[in-house]
Amino acid sequence: MGLKESLAKLSMINIKRGEVLFKEGVPSNGAMFFLFEGQLDIYKQIDGKHTKLRSILPGEFFGEMAIINNSPRAASIVVVSESAKLGIINRTTFVQMSQESPEFLFLLLKKVIERLYETDGKIRAIKRKQDEDSMISKSLPSLSNDGASASNEESLGQVPLNTFTDDAQSIGE
Template identity: 85%
Template structure:
């Protein structure tokens, strides 16, 4: 059986715009996901701000760290499209897919490595910009808004408030 056949057998969930699939730091339920439809954004808390790292588009796997070592969620995931259709991959399904479709493991490992490089670069760039802004602010103090307030990647409405219940947990 190939990867497409394995994906077709997954349990599905549908979630709506603005819903949080899971929050950074919460214990995982041991599941990863495959996005069939919609768009999700990944946010990481950096210096008490939720910063968008990247988007997840149809055809992508995510949440694999929950399968591999059952670690707490490394980032928060929010639905940004009107809705999203996700397949749930638990540990049993993961092992079965790995045995039936060796290309699954290769594609997943390749994607994880690409994401590590991409995320590391983005976090370094964000911290470098914050350091530069801090130096400039010390040199030229002004009462106007800080540059981080104009940064598009920072969430203005907080979908991560304590009142929000993650969908995927």
């Protein structure tokens, strides 16, 4: 059986715009996902702000660390399209897909490596920008109260911490 056939057998969930699939640091339920429809954004807490790292588009797997080592979620995932259709891959399904479709493991490993490089570069750029902004505000104290901070946060894709409150319902957890 090929990868397409394996994906067609997945349990599906539909979630709406603004819903949090899972939050960074929350224990995982051992499931990863495949996005069939919609768009999701990935946020990571960096220096007290939830910073958008990238978007997840249809055809992508994500949440694989939950399958591999059952670690807490490394980032928060939020639906940004009207709705999103996701396939749930638990450990049993993961093993079965791996055995039935070796291409699945190759594609997954390739994607994970690409994401590691991409995320590392993005985090380094954000920190570099924050360091530059900090140095500028220290050398020009009269500019620190003119609202530049808020516009810098927006340009970095940052949102306040209260966007992901502790009482927000997580889907799939």
